Amino acid sequence: MNATTMAGVEPFELFAIRYGRHTGRRATDNFIGADPHEAGRNLEYFVWVARRSDKVFVIDTGFNATSAAERGRTMLRPPADGVRAVGIDPDQIDQVILTHLHYDHAGSLGAFPRAFFHAQDAETAYATGRCMCHPYLRHPYDVEDVVGFVRAVYASRVVFHDGFSELASGLTLHRVGGHAKGLQVVRVWTRRGFAVLASDATHYYDNFERGLPFPTVYDIGDMMEGFRTVRALADSPDHIIPGHDPRVMELYPPPSAELDGIAARLDVALRESRA
Ligand SMILES: [Zn+2]
Ligand SMILES: [Zn+2]
Numbered sequence: 001m002n003a004t005t006m007a008g009v010e011p012f013e014l015f016a017i018r019y020g021r022h023t024g025r026r027a028t029d030n031f032i033g034a035d036p037h038e039a040g041r042n043l044e045y046f047v048w049v050a051r052r053s054d055k056v057f058v059i060d061t062g063f064n065a066t067s068a069a070e071r072g073r074t075m076l077r078p079p080a081d082g083v084r085a086v087g088i089d090p091d092q093i094d095q096v097i098l099t100h101l102h103y104d105h106a107g108s109l110g111a112f113p114r115a116f117f118h119a120q121d122a123e124t125a126y127a128t129g130r131c132m133c134h135p136y137l138r139h140p141y142d143v144e145d146v147v148g149f150v151r152a153v154y155a156s157r158v159v160f161h162d163g164f165s166e167l168a169s170g171l172t173l174h175r176v177g178g179h180a181k182g183l184q185v186v187r188v189w190t191r192r193g194f195a196v197l198a199s200d201a202t203h204y205y206d207n208f209e210r211g212l213p214f215p216t217v218y219d220i221g222d223m224m225e226g227f228r229t230v231r232a233l234a235d236s237p238d239h240i241i242p243g244h245d246p247r248v249m250e251l252y253p254p255p256s257a258e259l260d261g262i263a264a265r266l267d268v269a270l271r272e273s274r275a
Contacts, residue, residue, distance in 0.1 A: 006170060006189055009169050009170045009189060010052045010053060010054070010170075011052065011170065011189050011190045011191040011267065012050040012051060012052045012055075012170060012171065012188050012189060012190055012267065013049075013050070013051045013052065013190070013265070013267050014048065014049070014050050014051075014188055014190050014195060014197075014265070014266040014267040015048060015049040015050075015051075015086050015255065015263050015264065015265060015266065016046045016048055016241065016248050016249070016252065016263065016264045016266055017046060017047050017048065017049065017079065017082035017083060017085070017086060017262065017263045018044055018045065018046055018076065018082070018248075018249055018261070018262060018263070018264075019045055019046065019047060019062050019075065019076055019077050019078070019079040019081075019082050020044065020045030020062065020063060020068065020073050020074055020075050020076055020104070021042055021043070021044050021045065021073070021074045021076060022042060022043040022044075022045075022072070022073050022074070023042050023074070024040070025040040025041060025042065025043060026040040027039065027040045027041075028040075028215070029215065030043070030203065030204065030206075030214065030215070031206065031207070031210075031212040031213070031214065031215075032212065032213045032214070032215050032217075032220075033212055033213075034212065041204070041246070042246050043203065043244045043246075044244055044245070044246045044248075044249070045062060045063065045073070045104055045244065046060075046062075046243065046244070046248070047059065047060045047061060047062045047079045047082065047083065048060065048186075048197050048241075048266075049083060049086055049088055050171060050186070050188050051088070054168075055095070055168050055171070056088060056093060056095065057095045057096070057097055057167065057168075057171065057186075058083060058088070058090075058093050058095070058096045058097070058112065058115070059096075059097045059099065059186055059197055059199075060079075060096075060097070060098060060099055060105040060106070060199065061079060061080075061096060061098070061105065061106055061107060061108045061109055061111060061112060062078075062079030062080075062082075062104065062105070062107060062108055063075070063079075063103050063104040063107035063108070064107045064108045064145075065078070066144075067103045067104070067107050067142050067145075071103070073104075077262070078108070078111070079108055079111065080108060080111035080112070082262060082263065085259060085262055085263060086255060086259065086263050090111050090112050090113075091112075091113060091114065092114065093112050093114065093115050094114055094115055094116060095115065095116060095118070095167070096109075096112050096115040096116070096117050096118065097117075097118045097167070097173065097184075097186055098117050098118060098119045098123075098149075099183060099184055099185065099186070099197070099199035099200065099243075100120075100123050100179070100180040100182060100183040100184070100199065100200065101119070101123055101124075101127040101141060101145065101146060101149060101180070101182075102140040102141060102180060102200070103140060103141060103142040103145055104140075105199065105200075106145050106146075106149060107142060107145050109145070109148050109149065109152060110148065115157070116157050116158070116159050117149070117152055117157060117158050117159065118158075118159045118161060118165075118167065118173065119149075119158055119159075119160060119161070119182070119184075120160070120161050120162065120163075120173075120175050120182035120183075120184050121160050121161065121162045121182065122162075122175060122177065122181050122182030123180060123181060123182025123183065123184075124149075124153070124158075124160070124182065125181070125182070126180065126181035126182055126218070127141055127146050127149070127180075127182075128146060128150065131181070131218070137218065139216075140180070140216055161173050161175070161184070162175075163175045169189075170188065170189030171186065171187070171188050171189065172186070172187045173185075173186060173187075174186075174187060174229065174233060176201050176222065176225070176226035176229050176230070177218065177219060177222040177223075177226065178201065178217065178218065178219055178220070178221075178222035178223030178224075178225070178226040179200040179201065179214060179216060179217055179218065179223055179226075180200070180218055181218045181219070183199065183200060183201060183226075184199075185197060185198050185199060185201050185226075185229070185230055185233070186199075187233045187234075188267075190266070190267035191267055191268075192235075192239070192267060192268060192269060193235035193236075193239060194233065194234060194235045194239060195234060195235070195239045195240075195241060195266055195267065196230050196233045196234040196239060196240050196241065197241050197243075198230045198240050198241055198242055198243060199243040200214070200216075200243045200244070201223075201226040201227070201229070201230050201243070202214075202226070202227060202230060202240065202242045202243065203242055203243050203244040203245065204242050204244065204245040204247075205240075205242055205245055205247060205274065207227065207242070208227040208230060208231065208237075208240065208242075209237070211224065211227065237274075238270055238274065241266055247274070248264060248266075249261065249264050250272070251264075251270045251271065251272060251274060252264035252265055252266055252268070252270060252271065253265055253268065253271050
C-alpha cells in the first residue's frame with residue numbers, strides 16, 4: 001500500500017517516549033567493524049505510541065527497575081509513566097506491540113494489565129527454545145520477562161503473527177529477524193507519510209546508513225537485509241526511527257514544552273536536518 005491509496009485513512013499521531021540511557025559505551029559495543037579508536041555513543045531507550053481517534057497502540061514496554069539495576073542502565077522514568085505523560089492511561093491500553101522480547105522491550109508487561117500483546121511466532125520460539133541454552137544469545141533476554149510473557153500466552157493475552165500483519169488500516173507489522181530471530185518492525189501511516197518504527201532493526205541511524213551491524217545479533221545476513229526492508233517500507237530515510245539513537249530526541253520536537261526531553265513527535269517534520 002502506498003501513500004496514494006491511503007486517501008481518507010486517518011493518520012496516526014506517533015510519539016517516541018524516552019525512558020532510559022546507557023553511557024560509557026565504546027564504538028565496538030555499537031558497531032561490528034567499528035574503528036576501536038572511534039568514540040562510543042550513548043544508547044537511549046524508548047517506547048512508542050501510535051494514536052488516532054479509533055485506536056491506540058503502545059509499541060514495546062521497556063525495561064523494569066530490576067533489569068536496570070542488574071545491567072547498569074539508567075531508568076529516567078518508568079516507561080508506563082512516560083506513556084501516561086503523553087496522555088495515555090496504561091491501565092486502559094488494550095493493544096501492545098512487542099517488537100521482540102529483549103529485556104529492554106518486553107520488561108514491564110505488568111504495567112499494561114488489560115493489554116493484548118502482539119508478537120511474532122518466531123520470537124516466541126526463539127526466546128523459549130534451544131538458542132537460549134547459549135549465554136551469548138540469551139544475554140539480552142531476562143528469564144522473568146520471558147516467563148511473564150508465557151503466562152500471558154496461557155491467559156490468552158498474546159496475539160501471534162507470522163511475518164506480515166495489518167493491525168489497522170495504516171498500521172502493519174513486518175518480521176525482519178536479524179537482531180533477534182523474530183524481531184518485527186512497525187509501519188505507521190502519519191500525516192507526513194509512512195514512518196517505520198525500526199526498533200532494533202537499526203539501533204542508530206549509522207547502522208542502516210553505513211551498513212554496520214549491531215553486535216547483538218542472531219543472523220547478520222537477516223540484519224543487513226533488514227536495513228533494506230526498513231528503507232523500502234519508509235517513505236524516506238527520514239521516516240525511519242532507529243530504536244536507540246539519542247538523535248531522535250534532538251531531531252523531533254516535543255509534543256509540548258513540558259514534555260521536552262521526555263517525548264518527541266515523530267509524525268511531524270524533523271526540526272533540523274540530519275546532515
Ligand atoms: Zn533488542
Ligand atoms: Zn533494544
